[in-house]
Amino acid sequence: MAAVSVRDLRKSYGPVEALRGVSFEIEQGEVFGLLGPNGAGKTTTIEILEGYRARDEGAVEVLGADPGAADGGWRERIGIVLQSSAMYPNLTVGEHVRVFAGYYSHPRDAAEVIELVGLADKRNAKVKTLSGGQKRRLDLALGLIGDPELIFLDEPTTGFDPQARRAAWEMIRSLRELGKTVLLTTHYLDEAEQLSDRVAVLREGRIVAMGRPAELTGAKVATEIHYRRNGEQVVVATHEPTRVLHELTGEALAAGVELEGLEVRRPTLEEIYLSLTGGESE
Amino acid sequence: MSDLLHELRTEQLLFWRSRELAFFTFLLPIVFFVLLGSVYGTDRIEGVKGSRYLLAGLLGYGVVATAFAGLAITLVVRRESGILKRLRATPLPVWAYIGGVLGSTLLVYALEAIALVVLGRLLFGVPLPSRLGSLVLALLLGAVAFAAMGIGLTAVVRSAEGSSAVVNAIYLPMAFISGSFFSPHAFPQFLRAIGDVLPLTYFIRLTRDILLHGHEIWERPGSVGVVAAWGAVGVLAALRGFRWEPREG
Numbered sequence: 001m002a003a004v005s006v007r008d009l010r011k012s013y014g015p016v017e018a019l020r021g022v023s024f025e026i027e028q029g030e031v032f033g034l035l036g037p038n039g040a041g042k043t044t045t046i047e048i049l050e051g052y053r054a055r056d057e058g059a060v061e062v063l064g065a066d067p068g069a070a071d072g073g074w075r076e077r078i079g080i081v082l083q084s085s086a087m088y089p090n091l092t093v094g095e096h097v098r099v100f101a102g103y104y105s106h107p108r109d110a111a112e113v114i115e116l117v118g119l120a121d122k123r124n125a126k127v128k129t130l131s132g133g134q135k136r137r138l139d140l141a142l143g144l145i146g147d148p149e150l151i152f153l154d155e156p157t158t159g160f161d162p163q164a165r166r167a168a169w170e171m172i173r174s175l176r177e178l179g180k181t182v183l184l185t186t187h188y189l190d191e192a193e194q195l196s197d198r199v200a201v202l203r204e205g206r207i208v209a210m211g212r213p214a215e216l217t218g219a220k221v222a223t224e225i226h227y228r229r230n231g232e233q234v235v236v237a238t239h240e241p242t243r244v245l246h247e248l249t250g251e252a253l254a255a256g257v258e259l260e261g262l263e264v265r266r267p268t269l270e271e272i273y274l275s276l277t278g279g280e281s282e
Numbered sequence: 283m284s285d286l287l288h289e290l291r292t293e294q295l296l297f298w299r300s301r302e303l304a305f306f307t308f309l310l311p312i313v314f315f316v317l318l319g320s321v322y323g324t325d326r327i328e329g330v331k332g333s334r335y336l337l338a339g340l341l342g343y344g345v346v347a348t349a350f351a352g353l354a355i356t357l358v359v360r361r362e363s364g365i366l367k368r369l370r371a372t373p374l375p376v377w378a379y380i381g382g383v384l385g386s387t388l389l390v391y392a393l394e395a396i397a398l399v400v401l402g403r404l405l406f407g408v409p410l411p412s413r414l415g416s417l418v419l420a421l422l423l424g425a426v427a428f429a430a431m432g433i434g435l436t437a438v439v440r441s442a443e444g445s446s447a448v449v450n451a452i453y454l455p456m457a458f459i460s461g462s463f464f465s466p467h468a469f470p471q472f473l474r475a476i477g478d479v480l481p482l483t484y485f486i487r488l489t490r491d492i493l494l495h496g497h498e499i500w501e502r503p504g505s506v507g508v509v510a511a512w513g514a515v516g517v518l519a520a521l522r523g524f525r526w527e528p529r530e531g
Contacts, residue, residue: 072373080371086364103372
């Protein structure tokens with residue numbers, strides 16, 4: 001059975017259609033990335049699955065239950081890391097983790113979770129003294145303390161420096177090793193590619209592409225041949241680059257002209273993503 | 283039940299760890315009692331010794347500082363910073379959360395009331411309450427009613443930054459007009475007219491009747507009724523308007 005199943009999900013805020021029919025499934029143990037620019041509907045989707053928002057239409061099942069009508073038993077099995085870190089400034093890291101551990105019937109060991117997120121040396125530091133990245137890691141610890149089966153991570157590394165992002169990625173990879181199901185939203189393409197088993201690209205409330213990261217950039221994508229003729233840039237997109245290139249160079253040789261600036265390349269992930277999401281770059 | 287105890291412990295840790303909150307809601311009424319008692323504790327107000335009269339007023343100021351203002355500001359700050367939203371994601375039942383928050387508030391107010399009574403005895407020779415049962419019931423009624431009003435008030439406060447301003451603008455004039463610090467009998471007519479609808483006026487009157495005149499709580503159904511009615515308004519406002527999530531801009 002799928003851990004998460006979403007069929008034709010729709011949600012409007014007044015006249016604004018945030019979600020216009022979103023469907024996907026997440027298998028148990030899978031890391032699923034929801035990728036898209038700001039305003040594409042990622043947070044609306046994840047917050048409906050978390051039970052924070054009501055949907056207008058569609059069917060949603062999370063761990064076999066409707067999140068809109070879920071109980072404490074269901075919440076025992078999910079872990080949530082929201083987009084912003086919400087904490088008590090005057091409590092220490094250790095106190096936070098113990099306070100949240102008390103909300104679950106079978107929590108993980110507090111010291112172990114603090115160790116896992118790399119905050120062991122900050123155990124006795126008050127939250128107000130932590131850096132943004134450290135708060136985010138504490139946030140993750142609070143999401144993990146209940147030993148959930150399914151973890152929601154809403155933009156877990158937004159605002160991180162490159163080093164902190166790498167560390168966060170390592171942590172998220174370790175969740176997969178623990179057998180957890182993870183739903184991750186991000187507007188970083190490389191993050192989705194690095195962490196996810198499968199990625200869905202969301203644009204203006206619709207999924208415009210879904211598959212393994214390699215598939216998204218795989219066979220379906222045309223190779224581009226670039227050159228200049230009479231000073232004008234020519235781009236030929238083809239699925240048969242060998243044949244097309246052979247013809248092009250044959251013609252050029254026969255005519256005795258040089259194909260200036262000749263280049264054969266596959267589009268980068270970045271370009272594919274930008275074309276899918278309508279060119280909005282982060 | 284263990285959820286409730288866990289939340290009560292958490293709330294106590296949070297309250298005493300936040301020195302600003304502990305000062306303004308717990309210590310300030312005690313400081314005011316000592317200051318005002320030193321200034322006119324030996325005068326006679328409405329025929330009784332000033333310090334005895336003040337004790338009842340400051341028990342009233344304490345209940346609005348702790349249960350009303352402190353609770354409202356705390357909950358708005360938690361809502362706007364996303365802590366309430368975060369808590370909603372945990373299995374902690376809503377009743378256990380509200381129960382823990384209320385229980386912690388009652389505990390703080392109980393300690394404050396004891397401190398006021400003991401200080402009154404030690405510093406100003408105020409006799410210990412003769413109607414202890416009625417006093418405890420009255421204070422409990424007031425704490426629960428004002429806590430309900432405080433939770434209800436969070437519905438109309440929009441931002442964490444504005445919460446202190448809005449809450450102070452309500453509770454400080456209310457404490458003044460209701461006679462926490464002085465006898466309202468010397469007030470001009472329009473202030474007394476305002477005071478006549480405020481719940482704190484009736485709570486202080488009830489407390490004075492018990493402390494100064496030896497009445498039992500059931501002999502004062504009018505005051506009890508007004509305080510309870512305002513508490514019910516608070517409960518309705520809380521049920522209708524309490525939010526777990528920040529108001530998104």
